[in-house]
Amino acid sequence: MALLQPLLRLLLLRPPPPPPQRTPHLPPPSASTRRVAAASAAALLLLAAASPPPRPARAEPGGGEDDVDETHVVRLFEGASPSVVFIKDLLVVAQPRGRDGRGAQPVYDEEGGATVEGTGSGFVWDSSGHIVTNYHVVAKLAGDGSESHRCKVFLEDSSGTSYSKEGRLIGYDTAHDLAVLKVDVDGDKLRPALIGTSRGLRVGQSCFAIGNPLGYEHTLTTGYPIGG
Template sequence: MSQPPSSNSKTIVLPLLLAALLGGGVAAGVTAFIVDDSGGDTHTTTVIRQPAISSQGANSKRSNAAEGLTAADIYQRYAPGVAFVRSEITEQTQNPFDPFGGTQRSESTGSGFVIDAGGDILTNNHVIDGATPGSITVQLADKKTVKATVVGKDPSTDLALLKVDPEGLALKPLPLGSSKDVHVGDPTIAIGNPFGLDRTLTTGVVSALQRQIQAPNGFAIKDVIQTDAAINPGNSGGPLIDSAGRVIGINSQIETGGGSGQGNVGIGFAVPIDTAKSILENLKKGETVQRAYLGITSLTVDGQLDALNLPVNHGALVQTVEPNSPADIAGLKAGDLQATLSGSSSNDTVVLGGDIITKVDGKAITTSDQLSQLVTNHKPGDKVKIEIVRKKETKTLTVTLGKRPPALQTG
């Protein structure tokens, strides 16, 4: 991805916070967390935004008549629709005594939930990623275990759709709500299979909104719901439910406080249900979700950068340009002056001297997140006009957006 600074590059120290976004959706931040990966592997993710505080508050009046169900009510109605997902993972291993290597088998466990009477079950992609063909099974409330097939998956949102034969099964679909209706302080209920303990219920509240986490393939998942309902390994893919019994998110990752990832510390993350609904038809058809891709990381230009005396006071400062990406082909440039960020325990750095993107198709860019969203709103193959400031000179580049690669390139 990013190239290391050259041997003659300079280093300065600045009191900044890094919030870099890869055009098309990748983020990098300063606080590392561990993915709830039931298969045993760990990945890192980041949180780079402050909680969104609702102006309405948790006590605002809602029009839905179903409000006010107790946790017991919700569990009785909807726990039968939560599935225990198991699969067999086969991995190649390195053996110094065997030049041909070997294989290691393990079981991945997680959760899922029924979304319709036809046998569709939504879960996390990392729950079934790498599963041996034919090894995925689903156990429902009646303890009956049935085979499941992968209909579609989207690694960039860490979502997958499974299907079981509904014949002879008493399927209990869970109603899907809207994550747009969620407020900080709203009650939340998580149902899943932590540590293999089937259909376990935990409760809490929405503790923050508009979080950003990193999918196992390196790309960012935005507008994530943060909750203090206990989420542990095995909860992945299970529903996060509101007080009306509607699914508002898919439990996906946990913060571990820098530990080994073996337990809950009160912060979990759920992919918003609106994200799932936006790609559900693609998943049902087995289609690959195509997203536009620019191929840069960038940093928001705002008041925190005033000390740098930049030529503009808004925009997105280019940090890295992926080789052979649409941005690279169009001529976007990154800088070569490395700045170390003081106030960060992880010694994060930011690269200065690159292009500053100020407009996309005539729309002023005020944040890196806005730039990323504008790219996401396009389709691969679209041409966009990008206005940049390069060493005090304004230029306009035409970029033909590409297809987002399957995974973020890191080397």
Template structure:
């Protein structure tokens, strides 16, 4: 055999050997594992899914705009300002959200669960309760409103669901329980009192979204979180639906919220000074003529010959609810509507007396 033929045969042998080696080193195909059947969902899971699917369509995403001056063209333009959540209140296209979501905005757009985006106008806001109402054109055929529950009978430990748009992640569901009741937090407009505390994760963007109970009813409006990091730390707060159901109809009707009128003048600084002197309650500094307080015979403090203040009547409770500050008195009165009769516990001449008062309506 010629040397060339020997070399070719040697190379061919090497190729065959290498091919056999590679064939032996290629792993056999691995088949996917057999799927284990899931079986039925747990009843609790089925309930949560059904609640979310029933409520999702009533929740909206809100994008606000801010009007700024273009430094180059010197023209006013609208730029994105922030995002939040809201929900359909009624068939007239009213959307409830937080006042801080729309504060300072020049405009807003609402995105419905089906993807449609519609312009919204501001109807009114109640910053003290961090509530606001927007309105969209009813020709947009808004979804059905959420069923309204009540917050008076809530109990710590009840299951709750929060739906909103945290960090722009639309229609996010979180679950938890009622962690505490009657909480208060500071806000730009003062102190918001009587809030529901929940451990359902609430993050920036959830503001204005609904808090729902296990019956699918609205029980609160998510408003704030307590978090050093700015994200959910398991402590969120919601405005109780009883407050929402009292404030929102008046915002829709008049564009602003004004509580029922008692007709007394009081000042927290004077009340605090009186408290230091051992006088508990809200000192009545003045009684407006013709007001419910005047008709009930409440007496205002007077000055003595030396110019000192002489207390006459001090309001200590409303319908048995103790009041120790001006804020306490306002909150107690706001639980009622014009025309309601309340019983004031008043300190007068060293004794506690009870005086019935029919609350009046605010002047237009």
């Protein structure tokens, strides 16, 4: 009996267990509710059918900024290249005296044995045949008292055909490394260069140079101004 009393007190002090929860009873969906659900499902199916699946990203050929830049450079070269000339400073050689007794004839053609003393670039200044180049290209021609040097200028006509003419030195400025040649060519066969100004150039802008370095005709080089 003494052992039952503490056990009864412990049972009386414990809180009663919570009542069991009942599952709420939901009424069956009405006809209008079923119609709304069916319409919503049909709408989702229509949207899925109307929207094509996403395609993997790919690079489209042409039309990019790089293509636009390349096209601009190509057009610039094609437009300015006919105004650029290739200049050769040739050392004249003499053909041996002929059997007919006539004197030796000067030859300033490479095929005839003339030696190329130097090469350079220039551009057509006007339709009168004036060619602007650097003085160092024709320096030997300028200081040649024996007339053993000749200058050969290679040009392009409107069809892109290359031809050559002898260039006569008519003036030069050693301090600014400039020289002017004259070729006898019909004005309609010449393409004078469009002369601009360097006043608006800024460091970092793109610049393009067309020339004939090391004897390679009509090459294009790109760069940037690095100082004012």
